Amino acid sequence: MTRHIERQVELLKEKILRLGTLVEEAISKSITALINRDTHLAQRVMASDEEIDRMEVEVEEECLKMLALYQPVAADLRFVVAALKINNDLERMGDLAKNIAKRVSQLSTGEPCELPPEIRTMAMQAQEMVKQCLDAVVNSDPSLARQVREEDDAVDKARQEIRRTILQGIRAHPEKLENLLRINSVSKHIERIADMATNIAEDVIYMVEGDIVRHRSGD
Amino acid sequence: MTRHIERQVELLKEKILRLGTLVEEAISKSITALINRDTHLAQRVMASDEEIDRMEVEVEEECLKMLALYQPVAADLRFVVAALKINNDLERMGDLAKNIAKRVSQLSTGEPCELPPEIRTMAMQAQEMVKQCLDAVVNSDPSLARQVREEDDAVDKARQEIRRTILQGIRAHPEKLENLLRINSVSKHIERIADMATNIAEDVIYMVEGDIVRHRSGD
Numbered sequence: 014m015t016r017h018i019e020r021q022v023e024l025l026k027e028k029i030l031r032l033g034t035l036v037e038e039a040i041s042k043s044i045t046a047l048i049n050r051d052t053h054l055a056q057r058v059m060a061s062d063e064e065i066d067r068m069e070v071e072v073e074e075e076c077l078k079m080l081a082l083y084q085p086v087a088a089d090l091r092f093v094v095a096a097l098k099i100n101n102d103l104e105r106m107g108d109l110a111k112n113i114a115k116r117v118s119q120l121s122t123g124e125p126c127e128l129p130p131e132i133r134t135m136a137m138q139a140q141e142m143v144k145q146c147l148d149a150v151v152n153s154d155p156s157l158a159r160q161v162r163e164e165d166d167a168v169d170k171a172r173q174e175i176r177r178t179i180l181q182g183i184r185a186h187p188e189k190l191e192n193l194l195r196i197n198s199v200s201k202h203i204e205r206i207a208d209m210a211t212n213i214a215e216d217v218i219y220m221v222e223g224d225i226v227r228h229r230s231g232d
Numbered sequence: 233m234t235r236h237i238e239r240q241v242e243l244l245k246e247k248i249l250r251l252g253t254l255v256e257e258a259i260s261k262s263i264t265a266l267i268n269r270d271t272h273l274a275q276r277v278m279a280s281d282e283e284i285d286r287m288e289v290e291v292e293e294e295c296l297k298m299l300a301l302y303q304p305v306a307a308d309l310r311f312v313v314a315a316l317k318i319n320n321d322l323e324r325m326g327d328l329a330k331n332i333a334k335r336v337s338q339l340s341t342g343e344p345c346e347l348p349p350e351i352r353t354m355a356m357q358a359q360e361m362v363k364q365c366l367d368a369v370v371n372s373d374p375s376l377a378r379q380v381r382e383e384d385d386a387v388d389k390a391r392q393e394i395r396r397t398i399l400q401g402i403r404a405h406p407e408k409l410e411n412l413l414r415i416n417s418v419s420k421h422i423e424r425i426a427d428m429a430t431n432i433a434e435d436v437i438y439m440v441e442g443d444i445v446r447h448r449s450g451d
Binding site: 066076 | 282296300303306316409410413446447
């Protein structure tokens, strides 16, 4: 029985990582589509969200099956509960990538305008956080998870910076209002992707150490 | 044992409802603060978020304890898993109420501007959805839950309407840009509160019928 559940835990981890890889790709493609104004790529990101949704339901069903059949305790139980939450956050990240892709499609219709340069840096930081939080899941690494939590501040600051740049842009070029607001939405979505990576990092800490650290800044 | 778990399920339900009531109050106060430009009330909403965060952690610990100690199966297991997710969505609703309250505080600093009338209607619809989804949880009522899912479309449409009104407002009164964008954020937050109510409704359907209906529109 014990060995059987170990095997199930490994299989569940693999499934989550497959989902994580899909989500990472969707985010990365949505950012590439933004930078290159590539509406075809944006369309593909939007279409790929269905696959992400399907996998999320599959992972959840797997978690429920494990709870029902193996009645895990201690570390295994924490893993399954963390998996339920990580799964949910990954799906939300996928939605955010889809939202970015939607804005990229809309951007092609309005007055052309430059991206604030900070948005690329911010997107890279957020993507790095997503990569690291997934690594923290695979390696059950709470110190990497703590690092992800710390990185979130930089992304929040970048977002405020971009917000100011966009307000200035609207004042200087009111004819670009719609597209500047779309870019503002994109930066908001990137900020939320980083928030989801932070959530996942906090779930890894809980999974390994059994401690619920969210809502605690000093940890 | 069986009777013991029934009692635990009841206690957990009560706890979730206490949290739900706190969240409902935070939302309702944030909207009142918005309509009356009441920054004091907005401050109180922001302060009350700590209590919501604390209760969320408590409910989650309770769920984990139930899984570990009673190893529930079938309907009880589905209830505990749904409770974990509902708890998470309630906390996110609390965050959204806090975000609305933050915007209300900021609104007092910029150029005064009228609220689009649709925002009150939209806020009322969203609050009704929150009330109904909590009723659906208490009464394990999947048909009420299905009604909540259907209502979400009206809120999404109202949000698009408000977005258009705000764009027109910015074009007509560029000096009100900052505050109009804050009102835009508020309407976005209200839309997301309705989304969370929809999530909770979908968890009730899962809890009662064992069927995962999210990502399915035709249900």
